[in-house]
Amino acid sequence: MNAITRGTTAQGLYKGSKGMDDRKEVLGFLRTCIDRRFVAESRHAFEQFTGLKPTDYWHESYAGGSALPPPNTIGEEYAVAHGATLLGWQAHIDVCGGIPGASNEQIERMLDQRILVMLAKYPAARHFRILASDRGIDIREVHPPQ
Numbered sequence: 001m002n003a004i005t006r007g008t009t010a011q012g013l014y015k016g017s018k019g020m021d022d023r024k025e026v027l028g029f030l031r032t033c034i035d036r037r038f039v040a041e042s043r044h045a046f047e048q049f050t051g052l053k054p055t056d057y058w059h060e061s062y063a064g065g066s067a068l069p070p071p072n073t074i075g076e077e078y079a080v081a082h083g084a085t086l087l088g089w090q091a092h093i094d095v096c097g098g099i100p101g102a103s104n105e106q107i108e109r110m111l112d113q114r115i116l117v118m119l120a121k122y123p124a125a126r127h128f129r130i131l132a133s134d135r136g137i138d139i140r141e142v143h144p145p146q
Contacts, residue, residue: 026050028057028086029079030130033065038092038132045130045137046088058084064098066118066130067091067110080122087122088139089115090130104133119144 028050032042039061047054058079062070066089070076076087091111093104102110108131115129119142131138 025083026052026056026086027079027082027084028052028088029076029084030057030059030088030090031066031070031076032059032061032088032090032130033067033092033096033098033132034061034063035065035092035096035098035132037134038090038137041137042088042090042092042130042132045139046090046128049128049139049141050086050088052086057086057088062098064096065089065091065111066114067096067099067107069114076118076122080125085125086128087118087125088128088130089118090132092132094134115142116145 028046030043030046032039043054043059046052046057058075060075062068089111091107093107096102096107099107099110111129111131115127119127123144127142129140129142
């Protein structure tokens with residue numbers, strides 16, 4: 001088990017747009033791998049798990065996804081500066097072209113290490129670990145180590 005504390009949250013707890021309860025608009029940010037096998041399903045899982053609508057979050061995609069440091073941090077910083085509080089970090093196993101030769105275990109470890117960096121960088125946000133595979137999508141809310 002990695003140093004990240006994993007938990008779950010009730011689906012639909014947060015609503016993406018101003019709703020009947022008059023809460024402030026909730027926004028998010030999602031970084032995924034560009035692998036076309038997993039982008040749509042990962043977005044759908046993020047939306048279902050957080051309650052966000054497709055227009056309630058910013059999405060960027062790079063080869064290797066969140067398991068690798070991004071070429072720049074403009075997207076995440078812009079989203080957070082503009083109100084994103086639900087942050088999704090996705091990578092996938094079962095052969096990632098962005099991380100040639102890496103085993104499934106190595107990719108998971110890399111993802112968890114990058115998430116630790118993001119937890120420290122954005123401590124006020126809620127963070128979601130998304131691991132895609134040929135078997136489906138595993139999404140969990142993650143917390144800093146105690």
